[in-house]
Amino acid sequence: MKLDIQNVSKRYNRNKYGLKDFFITIEKGILGLLGPNGAGKSTLLKMIATVSKPTDGIISLNKNNIAKDPNYMRKQLGFLPQDFGVYPNLNAYEFLEYMAAMKGVGGNNLKPRITQLLEGLNLIDAAKKPIGSYSGGMKQRVGIAQVLLNSPKIIIFDEPTVGLDPEERVRFRNLISDLANDSIVILSSHIVSDIDTIADKVAIMKNGELLSHGNQEEIILQIKDKVFETIISKEQLTSFKTSKIVVSTSRKKSQLLVRYIADKPVENSNKKEANLEDAYLYLTKIN
Numbered sequence: 001m002k003l004d005i006q007n008v009s010k011r012y013n014r015n016k017y018g019l020k021d022f023f024i025t026i027e028k029g030i031l032g033l034l035g036p037n038g039a040g041k042s043t044l045l046k047m048i049a050t051v052s053k054p055t056d057g058i059i060s061l062n063k064n065n066i067a068k069d070p071n072y073m074r075k076q077l078g079f080l081p082q083d084f085g086v087y088p089n090l091n092a093y094e095f096l097e098y099m100a101a102m103k104g105v106g107g108n109n110l111k112p113r114i115t116q117l118l119e120g121l122n123l124i125d126a127a128k129k130p131i132g133s134y135s136g137g138m139k140q141r142v143g144i145a146q147v148l149l150n151s152p153k154i155i156i157f158d159e160p161t162v163g164l165d166p167e168e169r170v171r172f173r174n175l176i177s178d179l180a181n182d183s184i185v186i187l188s189s190h191i192v193s194d195i196d197t198i199a200d201k202v203a204i205m206k207n208g209e210l211l212s213h214g215n216q217e218e219i220i221l222q223i224k225d226k227v228f229e230t231i232i233s234k235e236q237l238t239s240f241k242t243s244k245i246v247v248s249t250s251r252k253k254s255q256l257l258v259r260y261i262a263d264k265p266v267e268n269s270n271k272k273e274a275n276l277e278d279a280y281l282y283l284t285k286i287n
């Protein structure tokens with residue numbers, strides 16, 4: 001399994017690019033695609049899912065150009081788009097039957113497959129109730145079930161944790177970890193904690209460009225020895241921010257404990273171990 005994105009651009013109009021000269025090679029495992037709003041994550045994922053086509057460059061799966069042969073991708077794809085809508089009047093079972101028909105999945109195995117997915121995603125008790133009555137987390141599990149209908153080898157989740165409560169986020173993360181096996185799983189988010197515990201590799205993007213790609217250790221290495229903590233007064237914060245990248249602040253009596261990134265620490269700072277959140281903030285601020 002090899003997904004190659006070679007110098008891909010998506011131009012929406014004369015001077016608006018959703019993606020610019022983007023390149024990345026993705027192999028099996030979980031890739032966390034991180035970027036702030038408007039970074040181009042959905043633009044990229046929709047092109048991989050053959051919902052739209054690049055204006056320049058080539059996306060190939062195992063050396064097959066998917067713009068020329070979209071069915072090669074579609075047969076192996078499970079895609080949960082950001083704005084995934086479900087049909088409120090159908091129940092989960094009916095919805096999955098409908099989606100199976102859309103994907104061309106059928107045969108004698110379909111019914112047991114749907115039951116297996118509903119069981120695996122803890123939806124079997126609600127399977128005969130209309131989806132309109134489900135919680136956000138349940139609707140999302142229906143979305144995941146439709147992704148897995150055709151046992152896909154390329155699995156794409158675009159911002160799947162939006163609208164989920166913290167407990168549902170944890171459940172979702174556990175579920176994804178079980179999926180990876182020998183598939184490519186791409187998971188986009190603008191929240192580091194959604195992906196840092198499950199992603200084998202991370203790609204950080206902004207303004208339609210790739211800022212960094214690698215395993216988490218490689219990405220964190222870029223800010224090793226640059227993360228510190230110190231205590232300042234509240235009044236100092238604004239000027240402090242002009243020369244340092246502030247990761248977080250917390251109140252410490254009448255003062256502030258500040259975690260920050262800088263080449264050189266200010267006086268009375270403690271060096272801290274860098275993490276992916278620090279690296280993400282650093283890369284998206286300096287670029």
Ligand SMILES: Nc1ncnc2c1ncn2[C@@H]1O[C@H](COP(=O)(O)OP(=O)(O)OP(=O)(O)O)[C@@H](O)[C@H]1O
Nearest residue numbers: 012016017018035036037038039040041042043044
């Ligand atoms: N159909 C479109 N026409 C014009 N511009 C678009 C279109 N779709 C996206 N864009 C622009 O392309 C850029 C990338 O958008 P995209 O939705 O891919 O980002 P994203 O990283 O997925 O962010 P978000 O999480 O906010 O969806 C943004 O500036 C967006 O406004």
